[in-house]
Amino acid sequence: MNMASNYQEDSDEGSNQSSESCSEFSDSDTDSEPATDSASDTEAAAQTSDKRNVCMHYNRGNCRFGDKCRNEHICSYFLKGSCKYGAGCRLNHNLQSSSAGQRRQASRDSSADTDEECDGPYRWQLNFGKGWENISNDHILEAQYSLPNTKGIKIYNTRAGVISIDFTKMRVLQKKNIKVRRMNSKDTEWLWYYRGDHCWYQFGGKGKKSPIESSKLETGYQSNRRGSVKFTIDSVQYEISFKGMCQTNLSTGHKRRVRRRPKYEQSKSGGLQGIASHMKNLLNPPTNRTPVWQFKGSKQWYTFKNTGGCSVSSADIERCYQQSQKTMNFTVNNDSYTLDFAKMSQVNQSTKAERKIRRVEK
Structure with a gap:
């Protein structure tokens, strides 16, 4: 499939796909309601x-x-x-x-519930009703899919126009006649994450204490994809439901979202630097307008301005981006931040809190 596709991600923060969320859960809760029969x-x-x-x-x-x-x-x-x-x-x-x-x-x-296998590490495909077709530059989709905080992505310039792919449901939103799938190698390494108060944490990874490894969760998942795994932290018992993709504190009933994402395999096009280069050209629909850089607040997007204690402006970020740099450091009121152009995010280096950023035409 020869497509000149542009990609733009939809992250947890500010996602307008509210129908995919469970209203009784807070931001740190599950992606979807416990599965029930709707008839x-x-x-x-x-x-x-x-x-x-x-x-x-x-x-x-x-x-x-x-x-x-x-x-x-x-x-x-x-x-x-x-x-x-x-x-x-x-x-x-x-x-x-x-x-x-x-x-x-x-x-x-x-x-x-089935992972389709392919010869390479992964392959993304769309089906418009006449069979599966490869998506060009699918390493950009893979890079975004491997990030636990990314709920979906938009692809521009397909034969059906702009389409939105929901990573959590692995489907195309609002276009029932189009299907999407991700094929992977049998050797794919899957990582498991839970949503903390400020960001996503990998089970068994660095950071917060986790008594259970991603590999053990994957083994349990492959054994019974509608089952669950229990574990204990400081005498408190937790249960991870594979069907609901949530972690429940069995004492308080509090739930947190859980996600399963592949460990990213570096593409042959130059790894993260290559992705940043591709995204520079593909991230937004074609336009001649001046791009503006924004970060996601709690309720809306804000433009970077060199005021109020911020050390960079939108123009500063654009110059760095045009030079194909992978990251950019700046400060806000003496707090240090890092922009990651491949992940399209900013991270507070003290708290590790992460926000999404975007490049838009104003």
């Missing part, structure tokens, strides 16, 4: 010991969804081993059978 006939659905979601309306003989029902049309007494009608029962006793709607749901769940 209206599940109000009285029984869940047996082997975790089969049974449609109780079917068992009563009045399921209005028929073959489209997402719950299983099977005799609940048969599953319990207590159906008095035996082979003469009018309800389904076939353990391998289910409604068409549930088979479609199972197919979606299976595809969402």
Whole structure:
């Protein structure tokens, strides 16, 4: 697929995809709600010991969804081993059978939970309805996807115009006829992160104490992608749910988001410096207007100005960016900060708090 694509990321901070967030959680909480069945006939659905979601309306003989029902049309007494009608029962006793709607749901769940393999370290592809096509310069997507704080990315100049890819759901937003997938090598190293109060922390990485390694979480995830892992910190027990991608303090019930991202493999185009060079040309749609650099505040974006204690202006950052430098240091009221052009972020060197930055045309 020969595409001249521009890329712009959508990070946690300021993401306008509010429909993908769980309203009862704070900024340090999970990405999505615990998975539940949305069909209206599940109000009285029984869940047996082997975790089969049974449609109780079917068992009563009045399921209005028929073959489209997402719950299983099977005799609940048969599953319990207590159906008095035996082979003469009018309800389904076939353990391998289910409604068409549930088979479609199972197919979606299976595809969402499977990592497609390829020969190289990774490959990003789009499907516009006529088969999978490679995305050019996909190392830029990979670099952003490997960052736990990045929720998604926008790609410009595709055959369908601007499309937004949601990394947490691995889907194209608002365009149901377009699909996206990431293929990876079987040797891909996956890293696990949790959302702290100020930034993301890697399990088993440097920084805050973590009693469990990313490798152990990955082993548990590969064993049962809808399961969970428990661990203890200072006598407090926590549980990580792979299905909900969240970490729960079992004492207080407080939840934090958890993400699984690949360890970034340096591209052949020059690593982070090469990415910065590509992003300089591809980050925003073509325009002749003067670019302005901004940082993300708690509620809106602010332009860098050499006032109020800030040592750099937007023009200063643009000059540094045009020189293809990887980072830039500056101060605000004697606090030191570092801009990272590959990650498009600024980091407070004292607190390690991270904010997103962007380059826009005004």
